[in-house]
Amino acid sequence: MLRVSLTGPESTGKSTLAARLAAHYGTSFAPEFAREYLAVSGPHYISEDLEEIARGQLAAEAEAERRAQRVVFCDTDLLVIKIWAEHSFGVCPEWILERIEQQPYDLVLLMGVDLPWEPDPLREHPHLRQHFYDLYHRDLRERMVNFAEISGTEDRRFEQARFLVDELLRAAAPLSLSTTPAMPAAPDQYTLSTPSCRATFAAHGAELTSLMTPANGLEYLWQADSAVWARHAPVLFPLVGRLPGDTYYHEGRPYTLTQHGFARDRAFEVVHQSATELAFRLQDDEQTRAVFPFAFELTITYTLRDTTLTVRWDVRNPAAEQPLLFSIGAHPAVRCPLLPGEAFEDYFFQFDHPVTLERHLLQGGLLTGDTVPVLTNKQELPLSYELFADDALVFKHYDFKRLTLRSRKSEYFVRFQFDGFPYLGLWTKGPGAGFVCVEPWQGIASPVGGPGELSEKEGILTLVPGQVFSAAYSIEVG
Numbered sequence: 001m002l003r004v005s006l007t008g009p010e011s012t013g014k015s016t017l018a019a020r021l022a023a024h025y026g027t028s029f030a031p032e033f034a035r036e037y038l039a040v041s042g043p044h045y046i047s048e049d050l051e052e053i054a055r056g057q058l059a060a061e062a063e064a065e066r067r068a069q070r071v072v073f074c075d076t077d078l079l080v081i082k083i084w085a086e087h088s089f090g091v092c093p094e095w096i097l098e099r100i101e102q103q104p105y106d107l108v109l110l111m112g113v114d115l116p117w118e119p120d121p122l123r124e125h126p127h128l129r130q131h132f133y134d135l136y137h138r139d140l141r142e143r144m145v146n147f148a149e150i151s152g153t154e155d156r157r158f159e160q161a162r163f164l165v166d167e168l169l170r171a172a173a174p175l176s177l178s179t180t181p182a183m184p185a186a187p188d189q190y191t192l193s194t195p196s197c198r199a200t201f202a203a204h205g206a207e208l209t210s211l212m213t214p215a216n217g218l219e220y221l222w223q224a225d226s227a228v229w230a231r232h233a234p235v236l237f238p239l240v241g242r243l244p245g246d247t248y249y250h251e252g253r254p255y256t257l258t259q260h261g262f263a264r265d266r267a268f269e270v271v272h273q274s275a276t277e278l279a280f281r282l283q284d285d286e287q288t289r290a291v292f293p294f295a296f297e298l299t300i301t302y303t304l305r306d307t308t309l310t311v312r313w314d315v316r317n318p319a320a321e322q323p324l325l326f327s328i329g330a331h332p333a334v335r336c337p338l339l340p341g342e343a344f345e346d347y348f349f350q351f352d353h354p355v356t357l358e359r360h361l362l363q364g365g366l367l368t369g370d371t372v373p374v375l376t377n378k379q380e381l382p383l384s385y386e387l388f389a390d391d392a393l394v395f396k397h398y399d400f401k402r403l404t405l406r407s408r409k410s411e412y413f414v415r416f417q418f419d420g421f422p423y424l425g426l427w428t429k430g431p432g433a434g435f436v437c438v439e440p441w442q443g444i445a446s447p448v449g450g451p452g453e454l455s456e457k458e459g460i461l462t463l464v465p466g467q468v469f470s471a472a473y474s475i476e477v478g
Contacts, residue, residue: 112151167275241445327443
């Protein structure tokens with residue numbers, strides 16, 4: 001039995017959509033018990049009332065599941081009680097928190113607040129819907145729940161939800177000689193889909209390999225031409241950039257580690273998979289410890305919402321005593337030009353505000369220590385192959401958070417959003433290469449000179465045992 005919850009702030013269409021979905025799929029749904037309870041007891045309540053509502057909601061879900069066919073829908077859930085209790089009384093009963101973890105849903109539909117508020121004697125806080133929405137979003141994301149944000153008109157919400165439930169049912173369908181699984185799409189390949197976008201990934205390197213809009217068949221990601229550059233969007237770990245002589249020292253002992261590290265060439269395991277979210281994991285082993293003498297656990301989670309792909313990294317130090325030293329970075333390559341009849345020079349980068357930038361020059365992949373001005377209080381950077389004649393553009397400690405690749409001949413765009421990344425690289429292979437890379441980094445190449453201690457390298461992050469580092473960026477296409 002697949003369990004789908006509709007959650008979120010008040011007056012966002014949960015009840016209407018739950019009933020409509022249940023009718024469409026010929027199954028049952030659990031109504032919101034709070035309305036039934038408060039209609040009898042009145043709109044004033046105490047903490048014990050919320051516990052009774054939680055028990056009633058669980059009983060309603062169990063009854064609906066008993067009558068359901070393949071999938072059951074729940075109009076609200078215990079997350080609603082949790083956020084309600086924390087807002088009204090400052091704390092949620094422990095048993096409710098435990099039941100939330102023990103009874104997960106296969107899919108959670110988080111209802112947006114873009115519908116008009118409908119007054120009701122049992123409803124509260126009409127001006128706090130966005131605040132509550134943000135609380136729901138944060139909780140679902142932190143617990144890595146498979147959720148999707150539902151917005152728009154009543155009909156559009158139904159279409160979005162129906163698509164996601166169809167994908168859920170398809171992925172859960174039992175295999176036979178006449179059926180094939182929705183995911184993986186091919187050996188080593190996995191797909192995330194929304195009505196507006198499809199993203200494909202390889203377990204090798206946990207690499208994004210395709211990002212396209214099915215409506216027009218437009219592919220936005222570089223397709224790894226081996227004659228030019230044979231990668232799509234490699235993950236840089238445990239190193240960003242190059243080391244002098246591909247060598248570093250740790251506690252006086254030399255180690256060899258090639259440019260950008262080894263993660264991009266390792267097979268990851270899939271630890272979570274749904275229609276719109278996919279998580280890969282890589283852990284240290286004998287082979288990694290030969291070149292990188294640290295215990296680590298790297299989890300990469302891809303989440304697709306509408307036409308936006310969010311990439312999240314979680315790096316954990318599982319060691320009992322030893323600190324973990326590392327860097328991590330992104331290297332996605334976007335097709336440029338995107339359309340026939342366009343040229344590389346028709347494109348430009350648009351920043352979220354006017355910027356002044358200087359690039360840090362590279363020699364053989366190492367920083368020279370010299371800088372050259374690139375822009376002075378401008379919001380656009382025109383592209384040309386000459387711009388990259390001296391290797392990548394490397395920026396440090398810039399102040400923009402959003403960067404959009406645009407064309408002067410069409411309305412298509414690719415928007416990158418990143419916050420808290422101290423370094424950024426922009427790169428293409430050379431004249432005629434049909435791509436440009438946008439690379440937010442938590443780390444940077446070494447300077448020209450001899451190898452040094454890894455702990456003293458610029459951009460190296462340190463995790464004490466048990467600590468987790470997290471960072472995320474997003475790619476939106478349109």
